[in-house]
Amino acid sequence: MTGHLLNTATSASIEKLCQQMLFVVVVVVLLLQLPHMACKAEAIKCPVNDPVSLPHEWYQPGNLLIGGVASQIMYLFPQLSFHNHPSQELGFDTPIVVTKFYQHVLALAFAVNEINRNMKILPNITLGFHIRDSYYDARMTYRTTLDLLFKVHKFTPNYECQFPKNLIAVIGGLSSDISLHMANILNLYKIPQLTYGSFAPESTGTRQVASFYRMAPNExxxxxxxxxxxxxxxxxxxxxxxxxxxxxxxxxxxxxxxxxxxxxxxxxxxxxxxxxxxxxxxxxxxxxxxxxxxxxxxxxxxxxxxxxxxxxxxxxxxxxxxxxxxxxxxxxxxxxxxxxxxxxxxxxxxxxxxxxxxxxxxxxxxxxxxCIGFQGYIQNIQSCKTQDNGFFRAFWQHAFDCSLPNPCVPMDVDGICTGEEKVENLPESIFEMQMTGHSYSVYNAVYAVAHALHSMGSSRSNLRVMAQGKRLQDIQTWQIHSFLQGISFNNSAGETVSLNNRGEMGxxxxxxxxxxxxxxxxxxxxxxxxxxxxxxxxxxxxxxxxxxxxxxxNQVCPLSVCNEYCNAGYQKKKKEGEKFCCYDCVPCPEGKISNRKDMNDCFKCPEDQYPSEDRDGCIAKMLSFLSYEEPLGIGLASVAVFFSVSTALVLVIFVKHKDTPIVKANNRDLTFILLISLFLCFLCSLQFLGQPRKVTCALRQSAFGIIFSMAVSCVLAKTITVVLAFQATKPGSSIRKWVGKGLSNSIVLSCSFIEASICMVWLGTSPPFPDFDMHSLTGEIVAECNEGSVTMFYLVLSYIGLLAIISFTVAFLARKLPDTFNEAKFITFSMLVFCSVWLSFVPAYVSTKGKYMVAVEIFSILASSAGLLGCIFSPKCYIILLMPELNSREHIRKRL
The missing domain is CATH 3.40.50.2300 (Response regulator)
Incomplete structure (x- = not known):
């Protein structure tokens, strides 16, 4: 394993070394040829068939030159065989011309000419340019870059070779590999390179190149x-x-x-x-x-x-x-x-x-x-077909599929260009009239160099240098870097162009x-x-x-998914062994929904909403409470009113017949208090109807507890009175002194006071309050009274139940006492009904939810109160109203 890795690493190193050696050989050979190419006289206008000469370049003289490396022409270059001189193997075949990229060349020329006409930027300097092609080949890119640096465009009498010439910056290239090849040479001479292609610096290794500037945003x-x-x-x-x-x-x-x-x-x-x-x-x-x-x-x-x-x-x-x-x-x-x-x-x-x-x-x-004027410049493109513009012929012939006359080559063929061709008639895939993004970057690059030169000439240090007799064009190219970094200017299109300290344009x-x-x-x-x-x-x-x-x-946005989207109401389930974008669709679990397509997980609805049947949306919950308008509320309210009126009638009857024996028996005052308590009990049930409010929640359970405890206390007092009255009739009984209103009133007050005390503690510590139950019922928000302290609530009920059990027990023991109008047997039955109702109330109350819980409590109040009213007072009313002869002293004496 280790040997394999070493062999792989060694092979990679050898391959890399060979590439570097190849690059050095080509560069050295080209450098050896450059002095001859640069300083030889060009006596004829028609070039000889020299395989070393490059056919595509555009030169415009100036005090300072901006170089350009375009990517318009493409050749099928053979691989170096090293059988012949390298210069002889760089031959040219029929070119492949990307006519559209001729606009990049025109953008550079247009920007230079525009700056030369603007006396505010470089008033004493004329910019020129020298543009060559990369031919989409590493060897030719190296050669093109070297030619820009050292090769003289044409012979000048008494010309002395310069090394290098007055090249101030180079704009190019379009692709990442071309830019890197150029940077390998330009960085040696600290010549600014402004690339107009958009690519990541990490992919080209240009991030650490100090002379590299990016005129297009980082890809x-x-x-x-x-x-x-x-x-x-x-x-x-x-x-x-x-x-x-x-x-x-x-x-x-x-x-x-x-x-x-x-x-x-x-x-x-x-x-x-x-x-x-x-x-x-x-x-x-x-x-x-x-x-x-x-x-x-x-x-x-x-x-x-x-x-x-x-x-x-x-x-x-x-x-x-x-x-x-x-x-x-x-x-x-x-x-x-x-x-x-x-x-x-x-x-x-x-x-x-x-x-x-x-x-x-x-x-x-x-x-x-x-940019203003660029389209007009393109429309006059035929005026650019000068001898120095080597790009024009290739563009024109390939764009219009015709041949331009060549004075050096006799032509007798069809398809000669007429001169009437218009670039604006070309399809956009061949040539565009609108300035493209790459051309815009080239245009901004030229202006960036011009503004850097302007800032350079305006700086104090350079003003002193120029005062000593030196010209701006004599300043070294490395000095422009400090002015290019962080430069900012407004171009003719009205946009701000700026480079940061790393030479990158945002x-x-x-x-x-x-x-x-x-x-x-x-x-x-x-x-x-x-x-x-x-x-x-x-x-x-x-x-x-x-x-x-x-x-x-059909103008519908297409789908590009591993499987169809999951519909609303479903969630995604990953398929084993496949990428996470491939999944099955499964229904949402109970209580959750998905309201959009292709959801990862279902979710719960908000508390005030509940899932729809298809689990694809949430429906607003209805506010639920036992109201007066619904049938159940109307029925319970009607029953409460009916029994309240009935109790009031009984009270009227008893007040009207207060002096009769049946009313006076078993403490008339307790009878009136019990009737009033029952009347209030029936009315108390009405507090449980309607939407709970703060006042009703705080009072209804306390009022119910106090009133009911008073009613049960009256029953208990009446029962004890019956027992004590029977015992007091025995000769020599000492209980006689306890029989009277004082004992019964004490029982009622003390029992009621205990219940009232419990209620006061409840209200003072954890009182009931209005609340909303979001979870008990699906589709409903139950408006209810939160009891605050459940313990206090059941304590109130337990105390009433305790009083009822005591009353039931005492009444049950005294039910057969031989006394006229003995109420014990009626109280026994009423307490049996009362206890039965409230014993069944607890499980019913716990098992029901929502408004039906309130209905159970109202029913228990009405049923237990009605049991007391019916069992205790209906026999007496029957005698008072229908059998008045039984309610007389004579009848009582006869029974005695």
Whole structure:
């Protein structure tokens, strides 16, 4: 195992060493050729067939030069064989021209010319530029960069070679690898490099390069924008396509954890070839077969594509290779999310490919604004076809598919350019009239250098240097770094451009929706923006209503999930052995709901709501209490009123016949007190009806307890009076002195006082209060009186029960005493009814809920009171009203 690791490490080291040696060899050879190339005279205007000369460059002289490395031309370079001189192996074949990127070249030239016309920025300095192409190749990028530094553009009589020339800064490149290759050389000479591509510095190793400046936002800032975009459309099952290089590795290493942390799964990750390496037809077909398989998964509708500028060319070629009747449908009906570096561009070789598959794509682009005069400058592009503009011919011929006359080469072919061609008529995939994000970065880069030079010339130290006879253009390039770092200015588009101390430009990204047309043109519609410094969850703004989706979706937002969303009322249950985005849907458990699709867990409703039958929502609970309006309340209130009136009538009858024997028997005053107590007991039950209030809750149980204890005390006193009266009739009894009103009144007052004391303690310590029971009944909020202290409540009832049991016992023992109008047997029966009611009350009260609990208590009050009233007073009323002859002294004497 250890040997294997050592062999692997050794192989990697040897490979890296070989690459470094190859780079050194190429650079040394080119450096040996440079003095000859730089100082030789160019006597003829038509170049000879020199394989070393680079055909594409644009030079405009000036006191200070801004270099540019564009990425417009592409050649199929052979691998170095070391059989011939390296310069002889860098031959050129038919170029592949990305005509759209000619705008980057024009943006640099436009900015330089605009600054030269503005006398407020560099009044005594004329800026020039020297633009070359990287050719999407590492060797050519190194050579291009060296040419910018050292090669003289053309021969000048009595010219003395400079090493290096008056190059103040270089703008480029578009991709991460090109930028890194340039930085390897430019950093040696401390020449500022302002890159206009958006990529992560960690993926290129440029974070520690002191001369490296980023004129586009760091691409890492768009990663969270992609996450928020996926979350906005609830796409949780996505495919990742990344270019097969270091930047693609960095993207996957950063993006996949972010996806998992935010509830999104990558259905697959697929590496695609780097744009700089063109595969053979066999290799391309083999790669196509491998990449085609993930597209067969119909559940993966969304693809996040990461790559460099022209990955669209590769994807378009991929579709072009497929049999339209066999595999093309696999690529249709997909949502393509493109990262910042990807541009919708085509070349002459693939202009007929199926560009329609990208209909409805969503792309992140560098934020741009339109600069005044740029479109007019583009419309006059034909005036730029000077001999020094080597980019124009390649652009024009490939954009319009025609040939420009060449004075050095006789031409007798068809397809000569007429000169009537208009760039504004070109499709956007070939050339755009609106300034793109990359062109906007190039434009800002030129202005950043100009403003840094302006600040440099305005500083006190440099004013002293220039006062000594030195010119600004003679100052060394390394001195500009301190002025570039932290620079801030307003461009002609009215936006503030600033670089921080690390040489990075802030800002966000635009989110664009692409609408394609059959003629390979398209329209970009801005649908949102990415704000990296926004609070969490607010990183993007999105107007989803204006998105135009692929026609296969019928303008309905597509789904990109491992399985269908769980409906409301269900929750997700993970499938064993699969990613967390793949799950089953199970119903919510009892008492919980899910009110949205695809919820991880169900949840309980708020206390004032309850789950619907389908468990997909919460329904507001009805406020429940025993009211006067409902039938049960009306019935109980009617019974209470009826018995109250009945008690009042009995009291009237007894008052009217107060001097009759039956009324006077067994203490007339106790009879009146008992009737009044029963009357109040019936009325007391009405306090339990209606919505509980603070006053009613505090008084109803206490009033009920005191009044009932008074009524039972009267019954107890009457029973004791009967027993004592019988005992007092015995000769020589000493109990006679106890018989009278004093004893009965003492019994009533003392028993009632004890109950009143218990109630006062209850009210003083933990009184009842209005409360809402949210949980006892489903669908109802029970408005009730919380008893405060349950112990005190049952103590009150227990004391009444104690009095009732004593009364029942005494009355039961005295039920057969031979006395006229003996009430003991009636009291016995009434107490039996009373005790039976209240003994059944406790289990009934505990087992019921809501308003029915209150109804049980009201019924117990009415039933026990009615039992006392009926059992004790109905026989007497019968005699008073229907048998008056029995209620007379004569009848009593006869019985005696």
């Amino acid at each position: 890492v800032n768009q990663y969270m924008g992609i996450i928020r975009l996926l979350q906005s459309f609830r796409w949780t099952w996505v495919g990742l396509l990344a270019v097969g290089d270091d930047s693609g590795d960095h993207f996957l290493q950063t993006m996949e954890p972010l996806l998992s942390q935010n509830g999104i799964c990558s259905a697959f990750t697929q590496r695609i070839p780097n744009q700089g390496r063109f595969l053979s037809l066999d290799e391309l077909i083999d790669m196509t077969s491998k990449i085609y398989l993930p597209f067969l998964d119909s559940k993966v509708r969304t693809f996040v594509v990461y790559g460099e500028s022209m990955i669209i060319l590769w994807l378009s070629a991929l579709v072009a290779l497929e049999d339209p009747g066999y595999r093309e449908n696999a690529y249709i009906g997909k949502v393509w999310i493109m990262t910042t570096q990807i541009d919708f561009a085509v070349t002459g070789q693939i202009t007929r490919s199926n560009f329609q598959i990208f209909q409805g794509s969503i792309s992140f682009t560098i934020h741009s604004n339109q 800002g966000g990204f635009d989110i664009m929706n692409m609408i394609t047309f059959p003629n390979i043109s398209f329209l970009r519609v801005k649908i949102g923006m990415v704000y990296p410094k926004a609070p969490e969850g607010k990183e993007i703004t999105l107007n989803a209503d204006i998105i135009v989706w692929h026609e296969s979706f």
